[in-house]
Amino acid sequence: MHEVxxxxxxPQKINASGSLGVVxxxxxxxxxxxxxxxxxxxxGNATRGAHAHKALRQFMICLNGSVTVHLRxxxxxxxxDLTDRTKGILIPPGYWRDLNDFAPGTVVAVLAxxxxxxxxxxxxxxxxxxxxxxxxxxxxxxxxxxxxCHDEMGFDITRTVAQVVRDxxxxxxxxxxxxxxxFAAYCDAVHCVGCGNGLDALVLIMKALEIGAGDxxxxxxxxxxxxxxxxxxxxxxxxxxxxxxxxxxxxxxxLEAVITPRTKAVMPVHLxxxxxxxxxxxxxAQRHNLYVIEDAAQxxxxxxxxxxxxxxxxxxxxxxxxxxxxxxxxDGGAVxxxxxxxxxxxxLLGNYGAKVKYHHDIKGTNTRLDPVQAAVxxxxxxxxxxxxxxxxxxxxxxxxxxxxxxGIALPQMPQGMExxxxxxxxxxxxxxxxxxxxxxxxxxxxxxxxxPIPIHKQKxxxxxxxxxxxxxxxxxxxxxxxxxxxxxxxxxxxxAAIREWAGS
Ligand SMILES: *Cc1c(COP(=O)(O)O)cnc(C)c1O
Numbered sequence: 001m002h003e004v005x006x007x008x009x010x011p012q013k014i015n016a017s018g019s020l021g022v023v024x025x026x027x028x029x030x031x032x033x034x035x036x037x038x039x040x041x042x043x044g045n046a047t048r049g050a051h052a053h054k055a056l057r058q059f060m061i062c063l064n065g066s067v068t069v070h071l072r073x074x075x076x077x078x079x080x081d082l083t084d085r086t087k088g089i090l091i092p093p094g095y096w097r098d099l100n101d102f103a104p105g106t107v108v109a110v111l112a113x114x115x116x117x118x119x120x121x122x123x124x125x126x127x128x129x130x131x132x133x134x135x136x137x138x139x140x141x142x143x144x145x146x147x148x149c150h151d152e153m154g155f156d157i158t159r160t161v162a163q164v165v166r167d168x169x170x171x172x173x174x175x176x177x178x179x180x181x182x183f184a185a186y187c188d189a190v191h192c193v194g195c196g197n198g199l200d201a202l203v204l205i206m207k208a209l210e211i212g213a214g215d216x217x218x219x220x221x222x223x224x225x226x227x228x229x230x231x232x233x234x235x236x237x238x239x240x241x242x243x244x245x246x247x248x249x250x251x252x253x254x255l256e257a258v259i260t261p262r263t264k265a266v267m268p269v270h271l272x273x274x275x276x277x278x279x280x281x282x283x284x285a286q287r288h289n290l291y292v293i294e295d296a297a298q299x300x301x302x303x304x305x306x307x308x309x310x311x312x313x314x315x316x317x318x319x320x321x322x323x324x325x326x327x328x329x330x331d332g333g334a335v336x337x338x339x340x341x342x343x344x345x346x347x348l349l350g351n352y353g354a355k356v357k358y359h360h361d362i363k364g365t366n367t368r369l370d371p372v373q374a375a376v377x378x379x380x381x382x383x384x385x386x387x388x389x390x391x392x393x394x395x396x397x398x399x400x401x402x403x404x405x406x407g408i409a410l411p412q413m414p415q416g417m418e419x420x421x422x423x424x425x426x427x428x429x430x431x432x433x434x435x436x437x438x439x440x441x442x443x444x445x446x447x448x449x450x451x452p453i454p455i456h457k458q459k460x461x462x463x464x465x466x467x468x469x470x471x472x473x474x475x476x477x478x479x480x481x482x483x484x485x486x487x488x489x490x491x492x493x494x495x496a497a498i499r500e501w502a503g504s
Contacts, residue, residue, distance in 0.1 A: 003092040005071045005078045010061065010086050021061075021085055023111065029059045029090055031155055033111040038063070042102045049097040052122045054131070057113040061088040065106030070098040074132050082108070094135070096128050138493040140444025144323055145485035152485075153379070157329070160375045170371060179374035182381055183318075183334060186301070187310025191343035193335045194369025195350045198297040198319020201333040202230030202267075204367065205293050205315045208345040211236050211264045217293070218258055218266040220250035221454040221470040227269050227295045228455045230317075236264070240456045242467040245427060246412035247274045248477070251469070252281055256288075265291035270299035270309055272450070273325065273391075273422035277414060278304045278312045293317070296336070298422035300326040301388045305416055310336040315346075320369075320377055325391070325422050326384050328373040387484035391421040394482055394491050398424055401495030405502045407432060409476075423450050424482040433476050439501045445494055448479040 008028060013020040025033045039048060052073075060069065062082035071078040073095040080089050091097065099108070114120070122128045150157065164175055176194055184192035195201050211217065213235040219228045222243040231238040239258050244251045248271040255266060266285055268276040278292075285292045294316035299309045310316050320332035335346050345362075348355055353364030402408055409427040413419055428436050437447050454470040456463050480494055 002074055002094060004073075004075050005080070005089055005091050005095060007080060007087050008059070008090055010088055012086055023059065023061070023088065025111070026155075026159055029057070029088075029111065031057045031059075031113040032158075033059070033113065035112040035115050036109065037112070038107055038109040039099075040107045042106055044102055044104060046100070046102060048099040048102075050123070052096040052128045052131075053093050053120050054122065055093045055114070056117075056120050057093060058091040059088050059111040060091060061085060061109050061111075063107040063109050065103035066101070067099050067103070067106055067108055068101040070100075072096045074136065094132065096122075096125065136489070138487075138489050141446065141481045141486065141490045141494055143446030143448055143479075143481050143483075145481075145483040146323065146327075148485035149483075156379055157376055160379050161329075161372055164372050164375045167371075171368060173371050175371040175375040175378070176369055179369070179378045179381070180334070182378055184310075184336060186308070186381060186384070187316075187336045188308045189311030189336045190338045191336065191340060193343055193346045193350065194374060195333045195335065195346075196367035196369070197331040197333040198295075198317055198321060198324075199226040199230060199233075199333070200350070200367040201317030201319070201335045202226065202293065202295060203233045204335055204346045204349050205317060205337075205342075206230055206234040206236065206265075207349055208342055209265065209291055209293075209314070211291075214262060215264040216260060216262045217264060218250075218255060219455070220267075220269050220271075221456045221465075221467040222248055222250075222451070222473050223269045223271060223295065223455060224297070224451060225455055225458060225460070226297070226319075227267055228461065231267075237262075238455070238461075238463075239263070240454075240463065240465060240467060240470075242469045243271075243473060245409075245469050245473050247276075247414065248272055248411070248425065248473055249274065249276045252277060252284065255281075255284060259288050259290070263288070263290060265293050265314070267293045267295055268313075269295040269297075270302055271423075272411065272425055273298050273302055273420035274411065274413065275299060275302045275304045275309055275417045275419065277417075282313065297321070297324060299420060300324065301384055302420045303418035311338045315339065315342055320373065325388060325420050326377060326380055329376055330373060332369050332373040332377065333367075334369065388420040390484040391482060392419070394484075394486060394488070395419070395421045395424055397488060397491040398426075398480065398482075398495065401492060402426065402498060405499055405504050407502055408498065421482055423448075423479045425450060425477045425479050427473065427476040428478055429476065431475070433478050436498065436501055437478055440494070440497055443497045445497055446481055449474075449477060450479050451477075 066083040180192040215236040221240040228238040292313035296316040297319035315337035320328040353362040
């Protein structure tokens with residue numbers, strides 16, 4: 001479904017001495033107007049238009065007289081009678097337009113998003129039909145479709161960034177405070193403290209809990225290396241635990257076997273956006289008097305029962321790396337917790353240990369969420385639920401399309417959880433993962449591997465130990481394209497390619 005043409009009311013300022021119609025490009029049309037043109041002195045029986053644009057957006061107003069506007073595109077045909085200068089038509093790209101039935105003296109004005117570019121025109125109806133068909137044809141699928149998101153949101157993002165620059169507070173300030181409030185509420189939690197990135201969020205939690213030399217933290221072997229690096233960053237030791245292949249997350253049943261008197265915390269990672277069973281994990285941690293520190297970098301919005309990830313443990317660390325479910329325009333991170341004292345300490349630690357400038361209560365560091373990122377995150381947060389819903393709908397296409405394909409195991413959703421599918425991983429049996437990845441590449445389908453080497457086998461760690469499921473997952477896992485901006489047809493195209501590869 002593409003954007004469709006629509007009629008928009010133009011605010012009028014009516015005054016005894018005359019009236020004023022005002023089109024604020026930013027709020028009314030959603031695009032920056034770069035060009036104005038107008039039609040006048042038109043013959044009553046003339047047809048004007050008779051072309052389409054590939055990328056140009058337009059806003060059409062009839063300033064005098066009347067005109068009938070016919071629009072035809074991928075989502076159908078639309079007819080508007082413009083008889084009233086208090087309304088305008090927003091015409092998205094990809095619509096053939098014919099204008100006719102001009103009343104005598106008609107004047108039609110058009111705001112356009114770009115200056116003249118002949119390459120953007122399609123002037124032949126048959127060529128337009130061919131262009132529409134080509135646009136819908138799936139010839140490949142990128143692993144992620146972030147460019148499409150930024151195409152759609154580009155104008156709002158530019159406006160938001162410009163607003164922060166105009167406001168002028170470039171460290172801290174209202175944009176950061178607002179986002180922290182919004183994100184805490186979104187996570188069904190009380191406090192959120194922004195920081196520089198997801199790794200720093202985890203490090204700040206460890207520091208605030210005074211985990212350090214001689215302490216152990218239990219970390220899943222199957223995760224991104226940041227989960228473990230946060231532990232070593234404060235001088236403590238990562239103790240690895242194996243995973244359950246069906247979800248990729250830590251195997252809670254194996255936790256008790258690795259708890260020692262030195263164990264201070266356990267770090268569940270909601271890998272791929274599938275929530276870990278926090279009820280069971282918290283009960284176990286409580287029995288052993290352990291902190292629970294969630295690595296929630298892949299799970300913005302995921303739910304355990306009715307509650308979102310974020311406030312379900314001692315504290316959780318989020319990343320706003322651009323490709324995460326909620327991503328900034330660069331690095332960003334946050335700690336979410338219900339503990340006010342912990343939140344306060346983390347805020348101090350990340351800001352040179354100072355609450356009041358130049359008054360340093362503790363030895364802190366510098367890791368802050370900057371206001372440009374915070375403002376963009378507030379903008380994107382409004383869309384996060386819809387994006388996650390879309391991810392689930394596309395995941396369902398995989399669940400249906402890849403059910404019972406020989407040699408392909410799908411992830412299994414635990415009961416009572418709501419995943420947000422940061423990644424959609426499948427396990428490819430019999431040593432054929434790389435073969436499938438190559439086959440999909442030949443069809444221009446992008447894939448990824450999360451992760452090719454478990455942490456305990458990384459050169460940086462190489463701690464030894466045997467975690468057979470984590471090792472198997474790293475050898476078999478393949479992440480398929482899944483992004484809110486993929487189309488259903490693209491996901492079906494991936495399913496068909498995998499079925500073709502499997503011969504089923
Ligand atoms: C992305 C990620 C991180 C680290 O986030 P950064 O913002 O890149 O520091 C940590 N853990 C997991 C599981 C991640 O996916």
